[in-house]
Amino acid sequence: MATISNDPSTQVNVALEVESLKKSFGGVAAVDGVSFSVEKGTITGLIGPNGAGKSTMVNLISGALKPDSGHIRLDGHEIGGLEPHQIGARGLIRTFQISREYPDMTVMENLIVSAANQGERLINVCFRPSVGKKRDRELVERALHTLVTFGLYPLRNEYARNLSGGQKRLLELSRAVMADPKVLLLDEPMAGVNPALIEKLGEHIVGLNKELGTTFVLVEHNLEIVEKICSKVIVVALGATLAVGTMAELRKNQAVVEAYLGGDVRERVGS
């Protein structure tokens, strides 16, 4: 909690800031005044027990839901209450818990269509078709690079619906990369993924973070991978921030241990 600082000098480094965010459904508070901040260029984990309000937070930050009160700032600019596409266009891209590829488009198309500013305007179709073609060349080159990085190159002309579950996860991440996000909000990217692929996805996230400087917010159940790749972890419970720190610090925090895992904790937090 103490990490939320009002000192302007540290604000500069904050990519995403959530302050006293509230949302309730039919009188029941799902998110009840949560506050946290994510520093630029970091991989930050967001964990919490089931029903802690994580999904609602993701939906609030990405604009799928409108907050009742509170602030969400991206690079210091308020984004709370904006439409999802406005938030996406400002550089905060989210992924979904269940892989949601564009099934009837090829892997290549899935990537290209995810880039910003493709010139997807009717006026270009009518009068300036060259605008799209020129941009397409750049996008194809980027997409090919990305596909090679993620090992999806051989599948580039396959319909996305034919991919395996693990390949779809890789596709989701590579698609998000194409959008050049400032902040990438990953909603349980490891859900239903086998251990080998979890490892691989983790490596990709670290790699992207190092190479492109993308800020990651990782909402995740798998604490092992969170510990491995996240420099800071935010624990939420009952719709509010419970604690912030590294995984090692959190494990020593009795409140976290109890709230997060209930009784016999130690074996599940793993040590």
Next chain:
Amino acid sequence: MDIILGYVTTILVFFFTYNIFTLGLNIQFGYTGILNFTVITFMAIGGYVAAVLAMPKAPAGSGIYYILGLNLPWPIAALGGVLAAGLLGYLIGQIALKRLRSDYLAIVTLATGTLLYGLIGNGTSIFDGWQGLFNVPQPFAGFRTWTPLGYSIFFTIVTAVIFVFLWLFANRIYKSPLGRVMRAVRDDQDVVEAFGKNTFKIRMTAMVLGSMYVGVGGVLTIAYITALSPAGWTTGETFVVWAALLVGGRGNNFGAIVGSFLVAVVFNEATRYLPQIPAHPNLIPDIRYVLIGLAVILSVYFRPQGVFPEKKNTFFEVPLGDNSKTIEEHLAGGLSKVGEQ
């Protein structure tokens, strides 16, 4: 010979106009996933509006009533009709395209169709009620002295040219970045939205464009037949367009042509020659609609992608012949070495 030629031209005009309807629905449903359950209403609005713009004022005391009657030249009247159809699409879009489930749009289109059908039928002073408009002046009729057959052939050519233009334009949209984003919206609207694209705007573009396409078909229909009444645009006709698109191939404009030909021309014309049963004058049209309904259901069940499925789009590719380099090496050289496939 003249009779056969006259028949052929009529069939061709019919074929091209249904094709244009199907292209319009393809932009809406095949590209973007918009469920328009009242395609034929857009045809009617386009046709009616063009007609009342082109017609002179209704003669007083004739028992015929309609709005406007501006006696405008056909190109302007036609444009007015197409814009009116687009405007209707825009209004429906404003009501139902804003982040609602696809069911709602389907409901609103259907409701609008039912509403306008009743309003236009009962509201005798709009487009002359159930009686409908007739004696609509034909475009370019005063251009020269036409023989009836000569005019039919001329009109068929005009229709064909308009169709080819609209077909090429629909293809161009499909291949453009806009068409790509439309297809992404069709596949998963929420994801496109999360990637920073205004899906409302994209769906609205498709809605209005498709409506205008259908409006063009409507203008051509009324200009050729020179009459239109509510009996000419019953709900059943919307299914003909849907059946044509679903049989031919959603998302594939070539499929749309084949579907229009099979459903709107072959099937419609073939059933026309079935013997009439005097005791049941409606039996043949009813059986026709039973078959159209079946075609819609069965094609969705057995072959939702249609006879001609959407084509797979491949992009610029590394030349396959050159195996000496890895893909990484190719990419390091930039796209100069990457050809178009």
Next chain:
Amino acid sequence: MSLFFLTLGFGLVTASVLSLLSVGLSLQFGVTNFVNFAYGSYLSAGMLFTWTFSAKLHFPFVLATVCGVILTAILALIVNEVVFEPFAKRRKSIFYMLIVTFGLSLLLDSILQIFYGVGFDKFPIKQSAAIKIGPFDFTGVQLLIILVAVVSMVVIHLLLTRTSLGKKMRAMSDNPDLAKISGIDTKSVTRATWAISGALAGLGGVVLALNTVYFETTTGDSLLFVIFAAVILGGIGQTYGAMLGALVIGVVTEVSAVWVSSAYKTDVAFLILVIMLLVRPQGIIASQGKA
């Protein structure tokens, strides 16, 4: 003022008819999660079947209605088995389900027209004299319609709250995946829902025909969007919302005749639908994740 009460009386009768129809549609939507565009055909089928039993086979009217309603329920069941079940098995997206029900409406309507023709008809029953109740004048038939609707709504309420089937239906409506995991036989619940939905459509069709006196094969389809308006107004998939929506739409459309020509009363329903979609698309009673 008398005109107001007269139309309010009509409104209550129309609301009664609509309540049967909108609850039938909404219950099925809640459980299966797709809109049935062929619902108008079920409605027409109900009134036409009943007409056959009463006018052709000379059954007493109540018995004819019971037979007609049962037959409509069977029709809904058969359609579910033959058409929707195979599609559900193939996990077709909601898109295609809507197109299928849309195509089905044309199919069923055309089949009905082959058997019943296109002309108007009416039930062979006598209109009764008006009875004065407070400020209202009701005919015996109108009172019967209100009674049928009220009893049906109570039965539906008891079904949903007291029986295990009703509880399962609500569970499926709230969360289909959870319902399946918790061991509910979703297939048989779906079947039961279709039967109930079909029966309500059939009964609604009969009381609609009683109310308007004359009817034809397309009557169901022309009323379809008024039913949709009531269902959306109440909150799609919400049974009690559908009742409320029916009451509002029924009363408002009829009372509007005080100010606008009664020829435009369905247009008033459309207007309510549009305003609702613009202002509060989730309906008066919102259900999560269904808007």
